[in-house]
Amino acid sequence: MDFEFSLFLNSLPALARGAMLTAELTVVSILIGTAIGTVAGVGRLSSHRVLAWSVATYVTLMRGIPLLVTLLFLYYGLPSAGIKLDAFTVGVIALSITSGAYIAEIVRAGIQSIDPGQMRAARSLGMSYAKAMRRIILPQALRRVLPPMTNEALTLLKNTALVSTIALADLLRSGLEVMTWQANTFSPFAGVALFYLALTLPLIWLNGRLERRYRIH
Numbered sequence: 390m391d392f393e394f395s396l397f398l399n400s401l402p403a404l405a406r407g408a409m410l411t412a413e414l415t416v417v418s419i420l421i422g423t424a425i426g427t428v429a430g431v432g433r434l435s436s437h438r439v440l441a442w443s444v445a446t447y448v449t450l451m452r453g454i455p456l457l458v459t460l461l462f463l464y465y466g467l468p469s470a471g472i473k474l475d476a477f478t479v480g481v482i483a484l485s486i487t488s489g490a491y492i493a494e495i496v497r498a499g500i501q502s503i504d505p506g507q508m509r510a511a512r513s514l515g516m517s518y519a520k521a522m523r524r525i526i527l528p529q530a531l532r533r534v535l536p537p538m539t540n541e542a543l544t545l546l547k548n549t550a551l552v553s554t555i556a557l558a559d560l561l562r563s564g565l566e567v568m569t570w571q572a573n574t575f576s577p578f579a580g581v582a583l584f585y586l587a588l589t590l591p592l593i594w595l596n597g598r599l600e601r602r603y604r605i606h
Contacts, residue, residue, distance in 0.1 A: 396576040426493040430494070543592040563581075
């Protein structure tokens with residue numbers, strides 16, 4: 390074992406900066422992914438076939454293509470098409486559209502779990518489909534989708550480690566750089582593991598709390 394406590398301590402500032410970038414990447418991506426997923430989840434249930442088919446195609450593609458492939462395609466492929474984006478933007482786009490596909494399925498399942506009679510009742514009262522969805526269906530579905538959505542946020546947080554492949558100085562990349570400079574693997578990666586644990590534990594706690602609170606009996 391090549392653990393050196395002094396090296397472990399000296400690596401913490403660099404790892405902390407990487408952890409901040411990882412947290413920022415996670416927050417921005419989950420917010421955008423939630424917006425995409427909510428719209429896509431509702432669109433997946435649309436009576437308009439073209440819209441429903443388009444959303445289904447997007448969800449299938451993003452769930453079927455590995456996130457790493459999406460990252461590399463955007464980072465190395467877009468410049469050949471004349472589109473130049475920085476690594477952070479590419480990371481946000483890749484994480485958001487991938488997470489959005491999974492959130493779309495969570496939202497769709499949440500909406501379908503609501504008694505269809507409530508939509509019919511709302512429509513019979515003169516509400517439009519959009520108004521009934523916004524005021525009646527989505528607020529109820531939200532209670533049911535919160536636990537799996539926090540789990541998706543947890544997954545996204547861990548998936549941010551893949552952005553290290555496009556030279557983004559996230560937590561994992563910072564650990565790799567310290568490992569290279571110091572020719573020591575165990576010491577910096579003990580710090581990487583601790584930082585990831587510190588980032589994920591609040592989400593794990595929140596997920597458990599939401600599951601207990603909104604458990605359907």
